[in-house]
Amino acid sequence: MTATKKLNLKQKYQYLTRDMDWEPSYQKKSDIFPQEDFEGIKIVDWDGWEDPFRLTMDAYWKYQAEKEKKLYAIFDAFAQNNGHQNISDGRYVNSLKLFLSGVSPLEYAAFQGYAKVGRQFSGAGARVACQMQAIDELRHSQTQQHAMSHYNKHFNGLHDAPLMHDRVWFLSVPKSFFDDARSAGPFEFLTAISFSFEYVLTNLLFVPFMSGAAYNGDMATVTFGFSAQSDEARHMTLGLEIIKFLLEQHEDNVPIVQKWIDKWFWRGFRLLSLVSMMMDYMLPNKVMSWQEAWEVYYEQSGGALFKDLERYGIRPPKYQDVANAAKEHISHQLWSTFYQYGQATNFHTWIPKKEELDWLAEKYPNSFDKYYRPRFEHWDALQKKGERFYNPTLPQLCQVCQVPVLFTETDDPTAFSHRDTVYKEERYHFCSEACCEIFDNEPEKYIQAWLPVHQIYQGNCGGPDLPSVLSDYYHFNLGEDNLDFSGSPDEKRWNEIKGIKPLDKDDVA
Amino acid sequence: MSVEIKTNSVSTIRNTYSHIKRRFGDKPATRYQEASYDIEATENFHYKPLWDPQRSLNDASRTSIKMKDWYQISDPRQFYYGAYVGNRAKMQESAETSYKFCEKRDLISSLEESIQLKILKYLVPFRHLNLSANMNNSMIAGDSIATTVAQAHIYQSMDHLGMGQYLSRIALMIDGNTGAALNTSKTFWMDDPMWQPMRKLAEDSMVVQDWFELSLLQNLLIDKALFSFVYEAMDEWFGTLGAKDISMLTEFMRDWNKDTTRWILAVVKTAVAESDDNKEKLQAWVNLWEPQVFAALAPIAQETVGKEALPKIQNELAALLKKTGLQSTGAAL
Amino acid sequence: MSQKVFIAFQDNENARYLVEAISEDNPEAEIQYQPAMIRIQAEKRLVITRETMEEKLNRDWDVQEMLLDVISIGGNVDEDDDHFILSWNN
Numbered sequence: 001m002t003a004t005k006k007l008n009l010k011q012k013y014q015y016l017t018r019d020m021d022w023e024p025s026y027q028k029k030s031d032i033f034p035q036e037d038f039e040g041i042k043i044v045d046w047d048g049w050e051d052p053f054r055l056t057m058d059a060y061w062k063y064q065a066e067k068e069k070k071l072y073a074i075f076d077a078f079a080q081n082n083g084h085q086n087i088s089d090g091r092y093v094n095s096l097k098l099f100l101s102g103v104s105p106l107e108y109a110a111f112q113g114y115a116k117v118g119r120q121f122s123g124a125g126a127r128v129a130c131q132m133q134a135i136d137e138l139r140h141s142q143t144q145q146h147a148m149s150h151y152n153k154h155f156n157g158l159h160d161a162p163l164m165h166d167r168v169w170f171l172s173v174p175k176s177f178f179d180d181a182r183s184a185g186p187f188e189f190l191t192a193i194s195f196s197f198e199y200v201l202t203n204l205l206f207v208p209f210m211s212g213a214a215y216n217g218d219m220a221t222v223t224f225g226f227s228a229q230s231d232e233a234r235h236m237t238l239g240l241e242i243i244k245f246l247l248e249q250h251e252d253n254v255p256i257v258q259k260w261i262d263k264w265f266w267r268g269f270r271l272l273s274l275v276s277m278m279m280d281y282m283l284p285n286k287v288m289s290w291q292e293a294w295e296v297y298y299e300q301s302g303g304a305l306f307k308d309l310e311r312y313g314i315r316p317p318k319y320q321d322v323a324n325a326a327k328e329h330i331s332h333q334l335w336s337t338f339y340q341y342g343q344a345t346n347f348h349t350w351i352p353k354k355e356e357l358d359w360l361a362e363k364y365p366n367s368f369d370k371y372y373r374p375r376f377e378h379w380d381a382l383q384k385k386g387e388r389f390y391n392p393t394l395p396q397l398c399q400v401c402q403v404p405v406l407f408t409e410t411d412d413p414t415a416f417s418h419r420d421t422v423y424k425e426e427r428y429h430f431c432s433e434a435c436c437e438i439f440d441n442e443p444e445k446y447i448q449a450w451l452p453v454h455q456i457y458q459g460n461c462g463g464p465d466l467p468s469v470l471s472d473y474y475h476f477n478l479g480e481d482n483l484d485f486s487g488s489p490d491e492k493r494w495n496e497i498k499g500i501k502p503l504d505k506d507d508v509a
Numbered sequence: 510m511s512v513e514i515k516t517n518s519v520s521t522i523r524n525t526y527s528h529i530k531r532r533f534g535d536k537p538a539t540r541y542q543e544a545s546y547d548i549e550a551t552e553n554f555h556y557k558p559l560w561d562p563q564r565s566l567n568d569a570s571r572t573s574i575k576m577k578d579w580y581q582i583s584d585p586r587q588f589y590y591g592a593y594v595g596n597r598a599k600m601q602e603s604a605e606t607s608y609k610f611c612e613k614r615d616l617i618s619s620l621e622e623s624i625q626l627k628i629l630k631y632l633v634p635f636r637h638l639n640l641s642a643n644m645n646n647s648m649i650a651g652d653s654i655a656t657t658v659a660q661a662h663i664y665q666s667m668d669h670l671g672m673g674q675y676l677s678r679i680a681l682m683i684d685g686n687t688g689a690a691l692n693t694s695k696t697f698w699m700d701d702p703m704w705q706p707m708r709k710l711a712e713d714s715m716v717v718q719d720w721f722e723l724s725l726l727q728n729l730l731i732d733k734a735l736f737s738f739v740y741e742a743m744d745e746w747f748g749t750l751g752a753k754d755i756s757m758l759t760e761f762m763r764d765w766n767k768d769t770t771r772w773i774l775a776v777v778k779t780a781v782a783e784s785d786d787n788k789e790k791l792q793a794w795v796n797l798w799e800p801q802v803f804a805a806l807a808p809i810a811q812e813t814v815g816k817e818a819l820p821k822i823q824n825e826l827a828a829l830l831k832k833t834g835l836q837s838t839g840a841a842l
Numbered sequence: 843m844s845q846k847v848f849i850a851f852q853d854n855e856n857a858r859y860l861v862e863a864i865s866e867d868n869p870e871a872e873i874q875y876q877p878a879m880i881r882i883q884a885e886k887r888l889v890i891t892r893e894t895m896e897e898k899l900n901r902d903w904d905v906q907e908m909l910l911d912v913i914s915i916g917g918n919v920d921e922d923d924d925h926f927i928l929s930w931n932n
Contacts, residue, residue: 006686009923015681015688016674020640022699026709031716035560053921055906057671058601063909065598068591082519108548108656112567115663116651119644128670131647135663139590142544145526146591149543153521160527162548176555182566183558203914207850207879210913214878222878226852229913237919287877301916304845308918308932450553475527493522 013054014125021124033122039185042250046123049245052237053129060132064139071143071227078220079150088216089284090155090494091485095209096221097157097347098278100148102174103205105165107141109178110134110193117186126245129238130190136231140224147224155490157346157481164346167461168474169452170274170338172402176449177271181264183445188260190242196264199239200305202232203297205275212283240305247312254313259441265317266434270401276331277338280360281352289363294327319434325410328364332372337406339379340391344466346476348485351380371413388484394453398431400438400446405431423447532580544589545656546580571652572721574780574787579655582779585771593664596768600761601671607757608678616754617682624752625683629690631813632747632755633680634698635739638731639673641711642666645727652720661772665728668769672762679758703812706805713801721780725791726798728773729833734802734826736766738810742818774832781834792835799826800840807841847917847928848883849890856911863894879913888917890926 007015024032036043055063077083087093114134121127152158165171181192210225246253276290288296306316317323335349342349352360357376360368379389395404409415419436420429423443430436439446455461462473470476480489494500524530525538528547554566564570569579576582588596611617620628646666653659677691684690698704714731717723740762747755781788803819810816819841827837851857857880864871864882871884882888895903905926917928 007681007688011688012681012686015691016677017670019688019691019695020636020673020677022637022695022708024712024715027712027716032712038560052919055909056674057667058605058674059906060667061594061597061601061671063906065594067910068594072591085519105548105550109550111663112549112651112659115647115659115666118666119648119651124640127644127647131643131663131666131670134647134650135590135667138660138663141548142590145543145548146540149525149538152526153523156522158526159523162528162550166550166552172553172555175550175553179555179566183554183556183560185559203916207914211877211879226878226913230852230909230911233909233912233915236915240918300844300846301848303843304847304916304930307843307845308930311932445556445559448556450555455553 009054010051013051013056016056017051017128018124029122033120035120035186036122039187040256041187041246041253043123044249046125048248049123049125050241051125051129052241053234055132055234067227067230071223074223075146075220083219084151084154085497086217090490091282091348091350092216092218092284093151093155093490094157094347094485095278095282096148096151098274098282100144100158101161101164101168101346102171102274104141104144105162106174106178107137107144109182110137111141113182113189113193117189120186126242133235133238136235139231140228143224143228147220150220154493156477160475163475168346169344172450172452173274174271176402177267180267187246191257191260192264194235194239195243196261197268198232198235200265200302201268201272201298202236203301204272204293206232207297208279208287208293209275211287212279215285215287216283243309247314258314261314262318263438263441266319266438267401269323270403270435273330273334273403277334280331281335286359290331291327291363299324322410322432322434326407328367329408329413332368333406333408336372336375337395337404340389341395342484343390343482344470346481348483348488348490350485351376351383367413394456396429397451397453398435399428399449399451400430400435402449402451403431405429407431539587541587541589541592545583545660549656567654569654572719573790574721576780576783580657581783582655582776583657584661585775586768588661588664590660597668600764604675604761607760611754611757612682617679618685620752624750627750628752628755629680629683629694630697630701631743631809632739633676633691633694634704635735636673636676637698638707638711638735639669639676641715642669642727642732643673645714645723649720649724658776662724665769668765672765675758675761703808706808710801710805722794725777725794728769729777729829730795730798730802730826732766733770733829734806734822736762737822737825738806740766742814742822746814770829774829777833777835788834795830795835796838799838803841845886845930846883847886847888847930848881849888849915849928850879850881850913851911852913853878853880854911859895859898860890860908860911863898864888864890867891867894887927887929892924
């Protein structure tokens with residue numbers, strides 16, 4: 001045997017992964033990998049793939065088992081000690097309801113998506129990295145079920161999250177986002193999820209939210225969140241690697257990738273508007289404002305990233321400036337909307353307390369007192385008169401992002417941003433120029449959208465009236481899961497825990 | 510009063526999630542149940558996949574096997590992610606001890622060159638089959654319906670990757686980490702006539718479209734026949750050549766084979782029991798593939814343990830198939 | 843324009859040593875303590891060195907052990923047996 005030079009770590013990892021692959025000769029490569037070409041991406045040589053991390057399976061099992069052991073020890077301790085009693089405020093749990101019904105099902109969809117692309121590339125290095133992410137995403141979806149399990153036993157609104165994700169009107173925002181990515185080709189899927197979502201935007205979901213959980217005494221959530229994030233660091237590296245790889249492989253890939261970045265930045269930004277509301281309104285103890293998080297994690301980090309990618313001919317996402325300008329507004333606009341539709345949500349809404357309004361005013365000096373505070377004070381006054389405001393009409397949803405048309409024009413925070421277009425004699429409505437453009441690029445895809453409001457009108461969601469849609473189709477326990485926090489069973493229970501008002505013996509269940 | 514408040518506020522208002530309650534009744538659920546049942550999206554998908562416009566996402570028609578409820582197929586090992594990695598971490602820990610031991614004592618690197626060559630020719634190339642198994646199971650994890658089915662397939666996928674890595678490390682022990690032995694071994698896989706039916710089988714498996722057919726082929730027919738051949742029969746044969754120590758390095762595979770046999774039998778048995786139509790299809794796939802698996806093993810057996818070892822393996826596989834309600838073709842008898 | 847790389851760790855026992863090692867190898871790095879996490883940023887480049895970590899810990903340390911405690915990163919990653927480097931190259 002001819003002895004040659006010893007392998008370095010990188011070469012050794014290649015021998016332990018992609019070298020197990022071979023050039024097929026009994027079946028055509030295009031039959032084994034039939035989905036690699038249809039998006040127009042050109043791969044000259046998969047050997048150019050740089051493994052984003054070098055984790056062999058033995059190390060993977062070892063490290064992940066160690067993480068899981070720590071995590072489940074904390075879940076057990078949390079349940080045994082009734083850790084839910086130590087959270088800052090009963091309202092806090094509502095952010096978990098949004099998380100379990102809006103985010104956890106996406107983790108599962110990510111598992112499915114990565115398992116799929118983990119089979120589709122003819123480059124074994126890329127396949128293995130995707131498979132590892134697939135099993136990680138399965139982990140996240142399952143640890144979230146387990147972390148929330150205890151909360152579900154003590155609070156409402158968490159009890160039927162996967163079904164709600166498939167059916168509830170505002171949950172079509174996250175669902176359609178991931179359906180969009182999974183129904184795309186493998187390279188677009190990675191650009192959408194690995195790069196635009198995981199690398200560029202996911203910090204805005206997890207880091208402030210998990211810090212927020214820590215700040216609000218929610219040990220179970222902090223623990224699963226940070227434990228999941230330790231996998232995320234690998235996923236982010238994959239996201240950056242796939243983009244650099246595509247751009248290095250062929251110049252014809254650049255305009256395709258740019259278009260995907262433009263699209264998925266915007267899709268992700270719209271999805272994260274739900275997080276903006278969670279941070280500014282749903283965390284009783286606040287870590288940082290959405291605006292501050294956006295500045296650190298998008299403007300600063302994203303700025304550095306896109307400067308780095310300039311050398312490939314990539315520019316920052318097309319509608320980045322609109323997103324940057326909107327940072328002072330979106331959380332307030334969204335919470336106002338959910339407040340009005342609080343009869344149709346699986347979480348409670350409320351008017352922020354005075355000191356919270358003051359905090360918002362301080363964090364948003366240019367926008368809050370001027371545009372939003374008067375609205376909240378008006379509703380508060382109505383509520384004090386016993387006329388809590390609920391909007392009885394159904395909102396108009398954007399055909400692409402499926403958020404109700406509620407955001408405003410960049411230069412006029414009092415004017416709703418609305419666009420429409422006609423395609424095959426049918427008129428479609430959008431929340432923004434960017435969503436309209438996404439539609440125009442792929443109209444055949446977006447005309448298929450399952451728009452919850454249309455579906456209710458067409459009688460596809462039970463009925464005949466809204467309450468029966470909510471109870472029979474959405475599985476809301478009316479009067480428990482929905483409506484204002486004030487007067488809810490959750491509030492009552494929280495007050496009992498904290499001894500906030502004397503317990504009336506007759507009320508004990 | 511305060512004691513009373515405390516008691517009341519720690520009593521629970523429900524035992525588990527509604528979707529778990531609908532399935533198992535109103536009682537506290539296991540972690541496997543909460544992690545595995547009805548968390549996958551089932552309806553109101555927004556867009557048809559560009560890569561399969563005839564079907565929707567999570568479409569049950571990606572296999573011709575039909576189940577009224579795919580969650581009827583579950584995992585007797587009750588593996589959700591945490592249980593799975595915990596189990597494999599223990600297995601890898603003992604494998605690691607063996608690999609370190611062999612390295613330290615030069616047990617493999619000091620074998621005669623002719624025996625080392627046999628290891629590279631007959632044992633190490635099976636790592637390529639681990640890779641096709643890895644790909645096949647990743648596809649099934651992406652296409653199959655129900656978490657109880659899908660999750661076990663991603664575990665299979667990663668397990669095969671890990672086992673391929675263990676086999677590769679045996680070669681790296683032989684060549685002292687230069688990669689030369691792996692190159693030698695791969696040349697056998699690519700060019701030696703003895704390996705070609707097996708390589709063809711691997712490539713043929715990678716174009717199977719129906720994921721249930723693929724799981725039957727990969728996880729029952731190929732894996733059970735191969736593991737019994739490589740890690741039992743061939744293992745003994747290496748022992749007779751004086752390379753008994755190889756056994757230490759493949760203990761992981763034997764443990765793994767036991768563990769996964771229980772699982773795949775449960776999968777196939779449940780599908781067979783569901784309907785005559787399923788049974789017929791599955792039997793037709795056995796009839797199609799089982800002879801090919803043994804035909805691919807025959808030339809390797811011929812050069813190593815002898816062809817007469819195959820009927821025993823065939824009988825073992827036939828017994829497993831019988832447990833699921835299917836019949837072996839008796840291809841190697 | 844300023845181009846910061848960053849890494850964030852869970853605030854735990856391991857992180858203490860990591861912060862010490864990073865501060866020593868990257869004197870200009872800025873350490874930010876946030877609820878339950880520690881975020882470290884630096885202009886263009888940040889390096890974690892195995893040797894320094896081993897000195898701090900008084901034991902062998904595998905660069906991959908870091909995977910247990912990392913929460914997030916920003917920058918191109920270059921990892922080998924001895925280093926974990928984050929950088930922006932443009």
